Amino acid sequence: MPTAVTHQAIPTTVTEANLAEVNRLLEQCEPQEILRWARAAFGNGLYQETAFGPSGNVITDMAGAEGLNIPVIFVDTLHHFRETLDLAARSQQRYGYTLHVYRPEGCSTEAEFAAKHGPELWKRDEVSYDYLVKVEPIRRAYRDLGVTAVITGRRRSQKGDRASIPILEIEPGTGLRKLNPLALWSFSRIWAYLRANEIPYNPLLDQGYKSIGDYHSTLPTPPDGDERSGRWSGSAKSECGLHKDYFAMRAAFLARKKAVA
Template sequence: MAPVAVESSSLPPANSLSKDTKISLTPEHLKFINSQLQHLEPEQIIQWAILTFPNLYQSTAFGLTGLVTLDMISRMRPEYAKQHPIELIFVDTLHHFKETLALIDRLKARYPSAKLHIYKPENCETTEDFVKNYGDRLWETDESSYDFLVKVEPIQRAYDELNVRATLTGRRRSQGGKRGDLDIVEVEEFTGLVKINPLANWTFKDVHNYIKEHDVPYNELLDRGYRSVGDWHSTQPVKEGEDERAGRWAGKAKTECGIHETSKFAKYLSAKKQSQPAEVAV
């Protein structure tokens, strides 16, 4: 692995940060880091992230890119196959395709040492619970509230409860939309969370070829034309010649679910934190 000229010796060891501690990167430092990582291979970027950031996780919906990341990590070192070094976070929106949920069981069998944390909408275990609490077809009647309740709030709760300070994502520039000018490393504006996009430079063909070459379990919907899979009600197959994520929210200008648009939901998050009772020492 080629050396990366990034100082990390000043960072505390993994999983040692308190909940009130944030990793601070200046714009100049962030620009320098991205210039150093831009031309490295995904495996090199992932290994750099593992060595550099404490409290590092992988947040994934088990799309193709996330699956490549998971498999790459398992192959990096012999000990990684026996003890996966990165814990995973999956948000179960309670509106996933059955094929997506079935994939999770196959992945657990393939990568048994990879610890998986599953988060659901608050106070909901089933779709029926969600409908009871928030009404039917909320994604049609109040799309922003739906995105916050099933995606943004659960992932932010996961970050908070697990004390996540940096996370690997599956975003790529070739996915288009707001991801077209994606950096390798970003800092979330509202929370200060560091996001690393190790496969930002790869295309759909690149990730698909990797999946086939290494026989990585993948979502069966891929073989039915679904190149990007989200909730069942807002995902459809992609037509020939369309962008990879054209099947998400088809007919709308929307390209993101909110998980990567935290600043958009900053007021929701602030209101939620302020409504939580303060801890009282007794």
């Protein structure tokens, strides 16, 4: 859609009271204009959070083309596909942004994680696995880096819990701002942008994957399935924990920990 407003016309102080109006204005902007607004609104507290999926790669390219110098946070769960780790290195080399890599606390390899928490924890205790490899590392990153706003690649066309996400959210309880500049884009539009701009992308996309997470819980997307239907096949799960209620996730993890103590 044509940009109807410029980022200068959107309030840079966002509260619960004006959030709906800010979102109304942001929906009239192209993603590049949204990113320019976010840089002005959140300054050095703004980071991109990505696992180098298609949407994240588009955002990284847009931010680079605009000269916005937005640092990137990557949570290495220690269970990523090798292709994902290779892409992370290629992306950082191409765009030159500051890359902050966070891993499960006290672990630097999958073997160390298994030795500390037991083999295949995702099968035995999915709640604890998600908390340990994703939720705890990203929250540690937020604290260490002074993050006040994060850019994500979530889109409504991904369905599930994302089907109605706004462009900007305020996380209850923490006040963290979550920006979804591609919320209105379809996968086909993402793919067209990737190809047109020759952006590095995960080669698994060429093998039928549309959404790529940990190797043990990611399959090629069924031809008739939603974009994320290759994730956690056979379960009702649609989010890994990064974008679920943090306090609920932490409470559930602590309850599990207490039960086995």
